[in-house]
Amino acid sequence: MEGESKKTARSDLDEAALYFHKHPRPGKLEIQATKPLGNQRDLALAYSPGVAAPCLEIRDDPATAADYTARANLVGVVTNGSAVLGLGNIGPLASKPVMEGKAVLFKKFAGIDVFDIEIDAPAIERMVETISALEPTFGGINLEDIKAPECFEVEEQL
Incomplete structure (x- = not known):
């Protein structure tokens, strides 16, 4: 019908993926704490004033950051989203679901915690x-989905 906008037909997989990414929480x-936070002492150890002790240890010996932090x-x-999967240059914001996906793969298969950073x-x-x-x-x-040859130049300069 004229005047009506046409909505692109989505496959069942597309609909399921949209629901999966949106519910029950987008x-x-x-982020989840690895230490108990059940009382005032726990909070004082996690933040102030207790946090000063590991800060000073790390200042004096940076290698101890591995002992006291994640x-x-x-x-x-x-990523900057310039070469995402088969999607091409979709930009940093649109690449966020892919980077979150990469993060959960790191966690699931290697136990590694990841922050996705779209710049x-x-x-x-x-x-x-x-x-x-x-x-x-x-x-x-992990440099991800950055178009060539820029990806190689970024890696080399880092």
Whole structure:
């Protein structure tokens, strides 16, 4: 009928995937504490004032970050969304479901915790600068779905 917008027909798999990603809570990731937080003492140990002791240990010996933080088992999966799966250059925001998917695969098959990081940085220099600035947070960085040849240049500069 004229004047009506046509909705693209979706397959059963598409509908199931949309529901899967949206319900019961949007996305595929959450952050969960690894320590008990049941009382005031637990909270004081997790944050202030107790957090000062591991901070000072790490300041004095950076290698101890692996003993006192999640860093050693934490990977940043980083993309600018310029070469996603068979979808092409869909941009950073639209690539987020793919990066969350990569994160859950890391967790399921290797027990590795992942933060997906979608950056709006089409220029190589900006990507390198952003990723380099995140280095203290992660034990590893996984460059994902960045178009060639830029992906090789980013990796080389890092």
